[in-house]
Amino acid sequence: MEWSSSGSDDSGSEGVLDASQMGNAEAVAGNLERLVLSASGDKQESPKTMSRFRRLHTLNLSCNALTEVPAVLQQCAKLEKLSLRSNRLTELPKWMACLKNLRQLNLSGNGLKQFPLPILELTNLKYLYMGGNVLESLPSAIDKLENLQILYLGGNQLVEVPHTLGNMLTLTALVLCDNKLRALPQCIAQLENLRSLLLHKNQLRTLPQEIVGLRGLRELSLRDNPLVVRFVRDMAQQVPTLRELAARVVSSNRLPYSTLPLTLKKYLDTAHHCVNPMCQGVFFDSRVEHVKFVDFCGKYRVPLLHYLCSQRCANGPDADLPPEAGQRLLRKVLLG
Amino acid sequence: MTTEVSHQEQTLDVEKRPLPKNSINFEQLRQGLREIFSQDSVNVEEVRELMLAYRSDPKEWKKFAKFDRCKYTRNLVDTGNEKYNLIVLCWGEGHGSAIHDHADAHCFMKMLQGTLSEVRFEWPTNPVQGSEIKDEDIKEMREIGRSSLYVNQVCYINDSMGLHRVENTSHTERAVSLHLYCPPFNSCSVFNARTGQRSKCPVTFWTKFGEKNNLLEISPKLEDN
Numbered sequence: 146m147e148w149s150s151s152g153s154d155d156s157g158s159e160g161v162l163d164a165s166q167m168g169n170a171e172a173v174a175g176n177l178e179r180l181v182l183s184a185s186g187d188k189q190e191s192p193k194t195m196s197r198f199r200r201l202h203t204l205n206l207s208c209n210a211l212t213e214v215p216a217v218l219q220q221c222a223k224l225e226k227l228s229l230r231s232n233r234l235t236e237l238p239k240w241m242a243c244l245k246n247l248r249q250l251n252l253s254g255n256g257l258k259q260f261p262l263p264i265l266e267l268t269n270l271k272y273l274y275m276g277g278n279v280l281e282s283l284p285s286a287i288d289k290l291e292n293l294q295i296l297y298l299g300g301n302q303l304v305e306v307p308h309t310l311g312n313m314l315t316l317t318a319l320v321l322c323d324n325k326l327r328a329l330p331q332c333i334a335q336l337e338n339l340r341s342l343l344l345h346k347n348q349l350r351t352l353p354q355e356i357v358g359l360r361g362l363r364e365l366s367l368r369d370n371p372l373v374v375r376f377v378r379d380m381a382q383q384v385p386t387l388r389e390l391a392a393r394v395v396s397s398n399r400l401p402y403s404t405l406p407l408t409l410k411k412y413l414d415t416a417h418h419c420v421n422p423m424c425q426g427v428f429f430d431s432r433v434e435h436v437k438f439v440d441f442c443g444k445y446r447v448p449l450l451h452y453l454c455s456q457r458c459a460n461g462p463d464a465d466l467p468p469e470a471g472q473r474l475l476r477k478v479l480l481g
Numbered sequence: 482m483t484t485e486v487s488h489q490e491q492t493l494d495v496e497k498r499p500l501p502k503n504s505i506n507f508e509q510l511r512q513g514l515r516e517i518f519s520q521d522s523v524n525v526e527e528v529r530e531l532m533l534a535y536r537s538d539p540k541e542w543k544k545f546a547k548f549d550r551c552k553y554t555r556n557l558v559d560t561g562n563e564k565y566n567l568i569v570l571c572w573g574e575g576h577g578s579a580i581h582d583h584a585d586a587h588c589f590m591k592m593l594q595g596t597l598s599e600v601r602f603e604w605p606t607n608p609v610q611g612s613e614i615k616d617e618d619i620k621e622m623r624e625i626g627r628s629s630l631y632v633n634q635v636c637y638i639n640d641s642m643g644l645h646r647v648e649n650t651s652h653t654e655r656a657v658s659l660h661l662y663c664p665p666f667n668s669c670s671v672f673n674a675r676t677g678q679r680s681k682c683p684v685t686f687w688t689k690f691g692e693k694n695n696l697l698e699i700s701p702k703l704e705d706n
Contacts, residue, residue: 231653253574254653272550276574276652295550299575300652318551320575323652341551343575364552366577368674 179203199223207231207251214238222246230254230274242266253277253297265289276300276320288312299323299343311335322346322366334358345369388412389428396427505534507541511559511567518564518663525637528589528661532635537593544691545569546593546657552576553649554687558659565663568686572597572656577648580622580674581682582640584666591635595649595656599636601626602644605677619676630658644672 180201201221207230214229219240224247231254242263249272250264257278264273265286272295280301288309290296295318303324310319311332318341319333326347333342334355341364349370385393395402396416403410416427505513513531517523539546545556546569553576559567572595580602590597603623625643630636638645649656671682686694 274574297574297652322575323650345577372675 181205182209202226202246204228214241216240219243225249227251237261237263239263245269248272250274260284260287262286268292271295273297283307283310285309291315294318296320306330308332314338317341319343329353329356331355337361340364342366392416393427503534504536505531507535507538510535514559514565514567514661515561518561523663525587529635529637532589532591532659532661533633535591535633537591537633539594542569542593542657542659545688546571547688547693548573548655549687553578555685556691557686557689560665563665565661566665568660568662569593570658570660571687572649572658574652574655575649577650578646579671579682580644580646581672582644582670583638583662584669585640586662586664586666588638589635589661590630590637590647591659592630592632593657593659594632595654596632596651597630597656597658598648598650599628599630600624600646600648601638601642602646602672602674604644605672605679607677622672622674622677646674 180203182205200223202223203226204218204221204224205228206215207228209232211229211232211234214234214237216238218224218227222244224244226249227244227247228251230251234252234255234257236257236259237252240263241261244267247267247270250267250270251274252261253274253276255278257275257280260275260280260283262284264270265284266289268289268291270290270293273290273293274295274297276297277300280298280303282303283298283306285307286309287307290313292315293313294315296313296316297318297320299320299322301324303321303326305326305328306321308330309332311330312335314336315338316336317338319336319339320341320343322343323346326344326349328349329344329352331353333353336359338361339359340361342359342362343364343366345366346369349367350372352367392413394400395413402413405413418427510531514528517527517531542558545558547554547556548571550573553570553572556569556571557566558569559565561567580600601624603625605620605622607618607620622644628636647658666684668681668683670679672679688694
């Protein structure tokens with residue numbers, strides 16, 4: 146059995162132990178802190194009991210063709226780093242939620258289709274690697290991982306990500322490459338500590354305009370997306386409904402509407418303000434999608450999507466985004 | 482004193498021959514390189530054969546292989562008396578480089594662990610420098626080939642052969658590669674595949690000779706790859 150550190154499993158080198166010597170290792174086991182049982186392809190038997198390994202804080206079980214998480218791990222309450230990389234797991238047992246000391250969990254290269262909910266209880270997690278699975282969606286409760294710094298989700302089947310991702314303010318690296326994302330939620334811009342955002346190999350055509358607010362961003366990958374490059378004619382605006390037109394009048398003129406039926410009140414509450422600073426307009430369902438190119442990284446024009454109330458706003462000389470001080474500063478930094 | 486490096490072939494190729502019978506260790510590789518480059522004239526084939534002769538053993542280069550969780554790292558190993566830079570590059574899962582040139586230098590790359598993908602591009606024909614680009618000047622860069630590089634294989638590139646992007650496409654395995662650049666350079670150009678825009682990029686080191694580089698200039702520039 147060889148030492149294997151080919152994934153983001155561990156950075157140390159001690160504690161390689163031959164499984165056949167486990168029976169004789171009692172004196173050693175009690176003090177062992179790191180254990181590697183990585184077979185690199187061959188099936189391995191997990192030790193029958195981990196109870197001897199009371200102080201174990203690092204365990205590498207990668208490449209063992211495991212179809213389920215060994216039940217003996219329930220005894221490893223002190224575990225801080227666990228790798229189950231490159232096995233054949235399709236789910237995680239409920240008791241995994243008890244491994245409360247986990248800081249790093251590597252589940253890459255398995256067959257996980259649904260995001261295992263027990264992970265959400267591991268609130269001390271800093272680094273979560275789930276690349277190369279078949280995840281189809283993320284739970285909206287993902288923001289329960291309030292200490293997460295690295296979230297690796299590359300190489301899955303994600304079509305979208307939940308808005309709650311924007312609540313994960315401790316994130317420094319978000320890897321979403323090689324998925325099927327069609328759009329990013331605006332809330333991504335709330336991740337003020339993000340240093341790295343990998344979005345290559347998706348189905349993105351534009352990015353939310355708020356992304357220019359990510360001032361800490363140092364690494365952004367956009368290749369292999371069908372990104373709009375040249376200026377495109379704005380998409381045809383849908384003819385507004387009578388309800389929309391009436392609501393616009395009520396809203397722009399600030400007419401009181403508290404006595405209206407609940408459905409209409411709720412509708413009026415959804416008013417959006419046109420981003421054109423020269424326009425005082427509001428819109429509800431009917432809006433123009435306007436793509437504006439912003440110099441990003443000093444080298445590339447990134448297509449940002451924002452909404453205007455009408456074609457008139459898109460075409461006029463006032464169609465520029467308001468030059469907020471923050472945006473100006475960011476551009477100065479990016480353009481060196 | 483400049484060192485002239487000659488080469489017979491003008492094609493970018495990946496060495497797929499089996500390891501030579503007499504393989505050398507890392508220290509012998511370093512010493513061999515210093516000897517080859519101490520001469521005035523150096524042959525590309527000779528350098529490639531020497532790099533091929535080294536059979537990767539993680540124990541020997543582990544101390545240079547310092548990873549970063551967000552981005553690939555460059556770790557300086559040797560400068561061969563200022564003749565070249567011998568660098569260990571560490572690529573986390575999903576990490577990749579921008580499309581770049583080699584500043585008129587010769588570049589050898591050998592895989593030490595994992596697999597890297599290389600995509601080669603033609604030089605852009607639209608002469609666009611800097612950030613402002615008009616719609617009519619935008620031209621997508623033309624890809625001219627792709628290949629994968631596996632452990633112990635060696636490949637070579639220089640500016641006359643084109644540009645390339647190197648990336649670790651694995652979502653489960655990290656990768657480590659050994660690069661030799663002659664003459665050494667501290668900046669090169671990076672390119673945007675969609676528009677052909679070119680801009681200058683400094684080359685920085687994460688560690689030098691095994692020690693963290695505390696003089697690392699944290700560049701305020703965001704890299705778009």
